[in-house]
Amino acid sequence: MKRHLLFLAPVFFVLSVVNVKADDPLPSWNDSRAKQEIIAFVTKVTDPNSPDFVSQPERIATFDNDGCLWSEKPVYFQLLFAIDRVKTLAVDHPEWKTQEPFASVLKDDLKAVAASGEKGLMQLIAATHAGMTIEQFSTTVGDWLESTKHPTTGKRFNEMVYQPMLELLEYLRDNGFKTFIVSGGGIEFMRPWAENTYGIPPEQVVGSSLKMKYEVRDGVPVLVKLPEVDLIDDKVGKPVGIQSHIGRRPIFAAGNSDGDFQMLEWTTSGQGARFGLVVHHTDAQREWAYDRDSAVGKLDRALDAAPERGWHVIDMKNDWAKIYP
Amino acid sequence: MKRHLLFLAPVFFVLSVVNVKADDPLPSWNDSRAKQEIIAFVTKVTDPNSPDFVSQPERIATFDNDGCLWSEKPVYFQLLFAIDRVKTLAVDHPEWKTQEPFASVLKDDLKAVAASGEKGLMQLIAATHAGMTIEQFSTTVGDWLESTKHPTTGKRFNEMVYQPMLELLEYLRDNGFKTFIVSGGGIEFMRPWAENTYGIPPEQVVGSSLKMKYEVRDGVPVLVKLPEVDLIDDKVGKPVGIQSHIGRRPIFAAGNSDGDFQMLEWTTSGQGARFGLVVHHTDAQREWAYDRDSAVGKLDRALDAAPERGWHVIDMKNDWAKIYP
16 A cells, blocks of 8 residues: 555656646746736636637737846847947948947947937847848847846846746746737847747747848848838837737737837727736836836836726736746 | 447547548548658658658748639639729729729729739739728628639639648648748738638738738727738748748748749758649649749749759649549
8 A cells, every 4th residue: 555655656746746837827926916817817718618718829919028028228138239249340330430329339328329219229220230141140149149148137138038927928828828029129139049038939029120132142042131121010010010920919918118008009909808918117126127217118108008908017026026037 | 248349339430530541641632752752751850760850840831822722713812802892992983994903903804904913913902902900801801702702613712722732731730830821912811711721820821911000090999901012922022921920941832833933942942851842733624724824823933943943843633633622
C-alpha cells in the first residue's frame, strides 16, 4: 500500500502544480479588483453556457508594446536604437551635424529628440533604416539587443518586459485567445524578438512601417526598406492597422497612453463582452511614474475617458506584485 | 465473444477511415508525380530526423486565390461583383454612361472591362466600395455570394473552388503549416467567406487593399474604405504583402499566373527545402484551358521559368481526379 502511494506521489505533485496554475494564472498580479475583473472576463467569454460566450476564432486580443509590454523611459527604446544607428552612420553624413533631429541626437540631447515627436522618430527611422534589406535590418536589431544595456537600469531592453503582462498574454492564449501586438513602434523592429520574448509570432505583430520594394539584385531577390512611411500605427492608425492585419475587431485591448485611445475605443464599442485595459505608470520606485505631462507615453484623454467607458485602469504600483521577470 | 466483436466493430470502422485519410491525404489528386512530390516535400520538412526538417512556426504556405483556389473565368469573380455593384449604383451616376471602364460595364462588354486590366479593376473597386464601412462591405459581399450564380456553370462562386486544393490546404495544416491566401484580389472581398470555404481566417488573408480611415460618426466608431489604393498585391507587390502581413518567407507557395512569379521566386529562393507549385489550366472540359494568351490569369513567364527553377507544374487535366467539391 505504501509503495502504491509512492508511485502515485509524482502524479499528485503534477496535479497540484497544475492546480496552482489553474487557481492562479496571474501570480505576479496582486489580488486586486483589476485581476478579478480580468479573470471574470476570460471566464465568461470562454464558458459555452455564458450569454457572453465568444467563439474561439473571435477571441482576438491586441496589446500596445511601449509602456504596455515593456518600459518606454527615458524615451522609446526604438529611439535609443535609432540614436545608436545615427552615431554609427554619422561618419558618412556630415550634414547631420546641423540638421534636426540628427543634430540633437549627436549632441545626446534626448529631450530635444523626444520633443520632435512621432514625426522626428519616423525621420530618424527612415534615415537609419532606408536601403537596408529586411534581413539586414533584422540582424542589426538582434545584434543591438544582444549588446546594449538600458542607460539607467543596466538591463537588456528585452529584460525590461512586464512579468504581469507576460502572464496575461499566456493566460489569454491558454484560453484560446490569439494575441497580437499593435504598436506605434516599427513592425520590423519588434518582429525579430517578439516571438521569443512574448510568444507572439511575426505574423501577429502590427506596427508602424516603411514602404518596401521587391527587387532582384545580382540574381538574389531582396525586400528593401524605403525611406517612406507606409503606416503610422498610432492613434487613428491603430484601428486601421488592426483591420488591415487582423480583419476582425478585437474583444480585448491593452494600452497605456493616448496613442491607444482609438484602439481601446474601437475594441470596446463592438457588440458583446469587451475588455479595455489601461496600464497606469504609478511606480516611481520599481519603474517610472508618469501620465498627463509625459513627452513619452502621455496618458491624459484616455485616463479621463476610462471610467465612463468602462476601461480597467491598472495601478502598476498596487496591482503588480512584480515588474520585471 | 461474438458480442464482444460487435462492440469493437465501430472502433475498427473509425480506425480504417482514419487510415484511409492517413494513407491518402489527397484523394482528389491522381497518383501522378505532382502528388508524390507534394507528399515527399511535406514528409521531409516535418520529419525531425530529416536534414530538411523545418520547425513548425516556419512552416508558412501561401496560396494565390483566383485561378489557384477557385476559378477565374470568364473574368475574376470580384470583377463580376464590381459589375453588379456598378449596375446597382449607376442610377446615381449618370456620368458613368460615357466614362471608362464604367461605360463598358454598363454595356456588358466584359472583354473591354478585362482589357482595362488591374488598373481598371481597381478603378471599379474604388468607385463601388469607397465610403462604405468595412461592415457594410462585408455584408454586401456575403449577400452577393449568397444570391448570385456563375454565368456559365450556374454554381455559386464559392462552390467553384478546387477540391484538390482544399485537400492540399488541409493536408498542410494537418502537418503544422499555417496557410495564407496571398492574392491580387481585394483583401476585404475574400475575408467574409475564406474562413468557411478554405479554413483560412481573416488574419491569414493578404490581398490588394484600399486605404482606410477611422472616424467616429454620431458616436459610433467606423472604419471607412477610401477610394485610394493602399497595396496592389500582385507581381512585385506579393513579396511586399507577404512581408508586411506575415513577416517570414514562406517555404511553400502556390500560384497559377505570371502575377505569382515574384511570390514563387521569393519563396523558392530562400535557404532550405522549398516548394513552388504552379496550377496549369489544361482542362477545357471540366474547367478552362488557358495560359500564355489569356487576358485573365496569363501564364507565360512563370511557365517558362518553372523547369529551371524547380517549380512543380500541375497539369489540371491529368493531375486532378476531381475539380469542384
